[in-house]
Amino acid sequence: MAGGRGRWTATLIAVAVVLGWLVVGGIAGPYSGKLGEVATNDNASFLPTDAEATRAQELAAGFVDEPTTPALVVYERPAGITEADTQRATADAARFAQVPGVVGPLPPPIPSQDGQALQVVVPIDDSEGEEISRVVDELRAIAGDDRDGLTVDVAGPAGLLADLIEVFTAIDGPLLLVTLVVVLVILLVVYRSPVLWIFPLLAAGTSYALASVFVYLLARDDVIKLNGQAQGILTVLVFGAGTDYALLLIARYREELHRHERPWDAMRTAWKGAAPAIVASGATVIVSLLCLLLSSLNSNRALGPVAAIGIAATLLVMLTFLPALLVLGGRWAFWPRRPEADRADPHTEHGIWSRIARFVARRARPVWIVTTVALALLTVGVTQLGATTLGQSDLFTERTDSVAGQEVIARHYPAGTGSPATIFTRQETAQEVARVAQGVPGVAAVRPVGQGDRTGPPAPDTPPKVVDGRVQLEATLADPPDSDGAERTIRDLREAVHRVPGSDSVVGGFTAINVDTSDASTRDRNVIIPVVLVVIAVILALLLRALVAPVLLIATVVLSFLATLGLCALIFRYLFGFPGVDASFPLFAFVFLVALGIDYNIFLMSRVREESVRRGTRPGVLAGLAVTGGVITSAGIVLAATFSALAVLPLVVLVELGVAVAVGVLLDTIVVRSLLVPALAYDIGPKVWWPSRLSRAARTPTEAGDAR
CATH class of the missing domain: 3.30.70.100 (Alpha-Beta Plaits)
Structure with missing residues (x-):
C-alpha cells in the first residue's frame, strides 16, 4: 500500500507541475511574437556617453530645430x-x-x-x-x-x-521555424522514438516563452535595450542550450531506469546526478554573459542580460517541467526502445565510446600531444582574420537597395556626400579649424552650416549659425562613410582639429560613430575576456573541488577558441568571400564559445569525478568518457546546428557568429572533450584533482601499474 500511495503521490506532483507550466506557457507564449515591438536598432544609441561622437550628437541638437x-x-x-x-x-x-x-x-x-x-x-x-x-x-x-x-x-x-x-523584423518567424525544424530532426535521429522528442521540444518552447516575457517587460520599461541581434541570439541560445540540458538529463534518466523499477525513483536519482552539472553549466554561461555588463557599448550590455535571462529561464524549466513530463511518460516515453529494470551496466551500452576510452588509455600522451599540436596549427589562421567594421556594402549577404544606392554615390559623387563629418568648434577658431580640416587627406570639402541650412550647398555669403559660441562645420569625405578609408580620415581629422589652440573641437557624424564603436569594442575585449576566464575558473574550482583540473579545462577551451577563430578566418575569406569581421565579433565569439564550450567539459569532468570517487581517477576517466560520450556528442551537434540556423538571416555578422559557434562547439565536442581532455586527465592521473583529498586517494591497481 505504501508503495502504491507513493506512486500516486509522485504522479499527482508531476501532474501539478506539468499543468502549472502549461498555464505559464499559455500566458507567456504571445510575448515571444512581441519582442520586435520593443527592439531598437539605432547604432548611435548604443555608444558610450563619453564618446566623442556622443558629445557631437548632443551639440548637434542645438543647431537644428528637428x-x-x-x-x-x-x-x-x-x-x-x-x-x-x-x-x-x-x-x-x-x-x-x-x-x-x-x-x-x-x-x-x-x-x-x-x-x-x-x-x-x-x-x-x-x-x-x-x-x-x-x-x-x-x-x-x-x-x-x-x-x-x-x-x-x-x-x-x-x-x-x-x-x-x-x-530584424523577419527574425521571429523564419529563424524560430528553422531552429525548431533543426532541433526536431536531430532529436528524432538521436532518440529514434516518435514520442520522446516532444518532451525536450515542449520544454524548450516554454523556456523561450518565459524568457520572452521578462525580456519584453524589461525592454518596454527601458531597463535594457533589445536589438535585433540580441533577439536572434536569444532564440537559438534558448533552444540550443535547452536541448543540451534535456539530452543530459534524459540520458541519465534512461540510465537509471535500468536500475530502478519506478520512474519516480529513477528520475530522483537521475536529477541528483545530472542537476549539479546542468546548474554549473548554466551558471557558467549566465555569469559569462553578465560580464558583458562591463562593456562600454549599450548594445553589448543589452545582449548580456537578454541572453542570461534566456539561460536562467531554460535552467528553471528543464529542471522542473521536463522531469515532470518524463515521469508521466515513464518507460513508454522511450518507445519503441523501452529501457527495462534489468540492472544493465551503462558503461557497456556505448560500444564506440568504450573503444574510444580504451584507445585513450593506451595512447594517452600521444593523443593529447597530437591534438594540441593540431589545434595550435589551426590558430595560425587567426592572422587571416582581420578585424574591421563591415561597410554598408559588406553588411548584408544580399545586395539591398541601400547598398546599390551607396555604390552609385561612390561612382559619381564624393563618396561621403549626404553623410558628412560634423565639426563643432569655437566661433573665433572656426576659420582656422576649417582650413586645417580641408588640408586633411580624405576630406573633399568643408563648409559652415548657415542660418536656415538644411541640406545642399549654402547660399552665397550666408553667415554661419552660432549656438552658445560654437559653429558647426560639415566635412564631406572622399571615401564612402562606412569604409576603412573614411574611418582613417576621421581619426586624422580629429587629430588635426584637436591641435588648433582654443578650438575645443568635437568631431561627430555617421563615420565617427563607427570609429567610436570600434574603439569601444577593442576596450571591451581587453577588459571582459580576462574577467570571463577568472569567473569560469572560480566556478570550475568550486564544482570540481580542485585547482589543476580547472586550469587545464580553461587552457583547452581557450586553445579551442583560438583554433576556431583560425579555421573560421579561412572559411570566411576563402569559402564565403567575406571581407572581414565586425569589431564586435571576437568578443561575442569568445563569450559564447568559451561559456558554451566549457559546458561539455563540465558535463564530462563532473561525471569523471563522480566515477573517480568509486573507481579511482584513471578508471573514472574512462568510465566517464564511455558513459557521457554519446549524449555530449549529441548535445554538441544540437547546439552547433541551432546556431548555424543564424545563417538563414541575410546579415554577415550573424552568419559569422553562427558559423563560429557551430565550428567551435563541434571542435570542443569531438576533439577537446572526446580526446584532449580525457587524455590529459588520464596521463596526469590523481594529481588532476589537486589539492582535494581525491588527489591523495589510494591508487587502484590499474593506476599503480601505470606508475610502475
Missing part, C-alpha cells in the same frame, strides 16, 4: 541624365516633402559632375524613431522602379537603417 537622419535618393543613367530624368527627380522631391516625417521643403536635385547621376537629400525627423523605416518605404514607393535605363535607389543612413529593420 534632428534628422538623411535618406539619399539617387538616380543614375550611364548614358547621361536627360531633361526628362531631371523633371522626374524634381517632381519626386516635391512628393517626398509631403511624406509625414520628412523635414521639408527639399532642395532641388544635385547633379553629379560627370552628368550621369542626380541626388535628392531627404532629411527624416529623428523623433520618428524606427518609423524611419516606414518613411523610407514610402520614398521608395514614390521613386518607383527602374525605367528606360534610369536606375533609382534609396540609400544613406536612413536607407541602411530601413534595410536593417526589415531584416
Whole structure:
C-alpha cells in the first residue's frame, strides 16, 4: 500500500507541475511574437556617453530645430541624365516633402559632375524613431522602379537603417521555424522514438516563452535595450542550450531506469546526478554573459542580460517541467526502445565510446600531444582574420537597395556626400579649424552650416549659425562613410582639429560613430575576456573541488577558441568571400564559445569525478568518457546546428557568429572533450584533482601499474 500511495503521490506532483507550466506557457507564449515591438536598432544609441561622437550628437541638437537622419535618393543613367530624368527627380522631391516625417521643403536635385547621376537629400525627423523605416518605404514607393535605363535607389543612413529593420523584423518567424525544424530532426535521429522528442521540444518552447516575457517587460520599461541581434541570439541560445540540458538529463534518466523499477525513483536519482552539472553549466554561461555588463557599448550590455535571462529561464524549466513530463511518460516515453529494470551496466551500452576510452588509455600522451599540436596549427589562421567594421556594402549577404544606392554615390559623387563629418568648434577658431580640416587627406570639402541650412550647398555669403559660441562645420569625405578609408580620415581629422589652440573641437557624424564603436569594442575585449576566464575558473574550482583540473579545462577551451577563430578566418575569406569581421565579433565569439564550450567539459569532468570517487581517477576517466560520450556528442551537434540556423538571416555578422559557434562547439565536442581532455586527465592521473583529498586517494591497481 505504501508503495502504491507513493506512486500516486509522485504522479499527482508531476501532474501539478506539468499543468502549472502549461498555464505559464499559455500566458507567456504571445510575448515571444512581441519582442520586435520593443527592439531598437539605432547604432548611435548604443555608444558610450563619453564618446566623442556622443558629445557631437548632443551639440548637434542645438543647431537644428528637428534632428534628422538623411535618406539619399539617387538616380543614375550611364548614358547621361536627360531633361526628362531631371523633371522626374524634381517632381519626386516635391512628393517626398509631403511624406509625414520628412523635414521639408527639399532642395532641388544635385547633379553629379560627370552628368550621369542626380541626388535628392531627404532629411527624416529623428523623433520618428524606427518609423524611419516606414518613411523610407514610402520614398521608395514614390521613386518607383527602374525605367528606360534610369536606375533609382534609396540609400544613406536612413536607407541602411530601413534595410536593417526589415531584416530584424523577419527574425521571429523564419529563424524560430528553422531552429525548431533543426532541433526536431536531430532529436528524432538521436532518440529514434516518435514520442520522446516532444518532451525536450515542449520544454524548450516554454523556456523561450518565459524568457520572452521578462525580456519584453524589461525592454518596454527601458531597463535594457533589445536589438535585433540580441533577439536572434536569444532564440537559438534558448533552444540550443535547452536541448543540451534535456539530452543530459534524459540520458541519465534512461540510465537509471535500468536500475530502478519506478520512474519516480529513477528520475530522483537521475536529477541528483545530472542537476549539479546542468546548474554549473548554466551558471557558467549566465555569469559569462553578465560580464558583458562591463562593456562600454549599450548594445553589448543589452545582449548580456537578454541572453542570461534566456539561460536562467531554460535552467528553471528543464529542471522542473521536463522531469515532470518524463515521469508521466515513464518507460513508454522511450518507445519503441523501452529501457527495462534489468540492472544493465551503462558503461557497456556505448560500444564506440568504450573503444574510444580504451584507445585513450593506451595512447594517452600521444593523443593529447597530437591534438594540441593540431589545434595550435589551426590558430595560425587567426592572422587571416582581420578585424574591421563591415561597410554598408559588406553588411548584408544580399545586395539591398541601400547598398546599390551607396555604390552609385561612390561612382559619381564624393563618396561621403549626404553623410558628412560634423565639426563643432569655437566661433573665433572656426576659420582656422576649417582650413586645417580641408588640408586633411580624405576630406573633399568643408563648409559652415548657415542660418536656415538644411541640406545642399549654402547660399552665397550666408553667415554661419552660432549656438552658445560654437559653429558647426560639415566635412564631406572622399571615401564612402562606412569604409576603412573614411574611418582613417576621421581619426586624422580629429587629430588635426584637436591641435588648433582654443578650438575645443568635437568631431561627430555617421563615420565617427563607427570609429567610436570600434574603439569601444577593442576596450571591451581587453577588459571582459580576462574577467570571463577568472569567473569560469572560480566556478570550475568550486564544482570540481580542485585547482589543476580547472586550469587545464580553461587552457583547452581557450586553445579551442583560438583554433576556431583560425579555421573560421579561412572559411570566411576563402569559402564565403567575406571581407572581414565586425569589431564586435571576437568578443561575442569568445563569450559564447568559451561559456558554451566549457559546458561539455563540465558535463564530462563532473561525471569523471563522480566515477573517480568509486573507481579511482584513471578508471573514472574512462568510465566517464564511455558513459557521457554519446549524449555530449549529441548535445554538441544540437547546439552547433541551432546556431548555424543564424545563417538563414541575410546579415554577415550573424552568419559569422553562427558559423563560429557551430565550428567551435563541434571542435570542443569531438576533439577537446572526446580526446584532449580525457587524455590529459588520464596521463596526469590523481594529481588532476589537486589539492582535494581525491588527489591523495589510494591508487587502484590499474593506476599503480601505470606508475610502475
